Amino acid sequence: MKFVVKVMPRPEALDPQGRAVEGMLKKLGHSVEQCRVGKMIELNLENVKSETEGKELVRKMAGDLLYNPLIETFEVEVKA
């Protein structure tokens, strides 16, 4: 079963990467009000019996390694 972890910078965090991308897009002539850059992590878990079990395991992985709670938030989804 495949899962996706979406990690985004918290609204109050600075997100320098997002500001850099926003600046470059404007320089290239694009009209954009705000840009935030986060990560998307696809995980394939084979020995998982249910979505609930898999999401629980993925949440543990997120807490151990995939996101920094001080500056980021995350969501877990089952991949269609």
Place this chain on the structure above:
Amino acid sequence: MKFVVKVMPRPEALDPQGRAVEGMLKKLGHSVEQCRVGKMIELNLENVKSETEGKELVRKMAGDLLYNPLIETFEVEVKA
């Protein structure tokens, strides 16, 4: 209107970041078969009249700056 660009490494691309995360997760005792790491870019476009118009603009931004067609693919979604 808010849009999300999901940028993932192509299946045939190496994705060293994904392999590093996979290795670390296994070292930490998690059971994971495969891991791929991509980017999630949220864009806020204020002067957009329709989803179709916005997606078209975002696709242009992606082609100009947000993804590398040699090693990545991307999808555009309207953010709920």
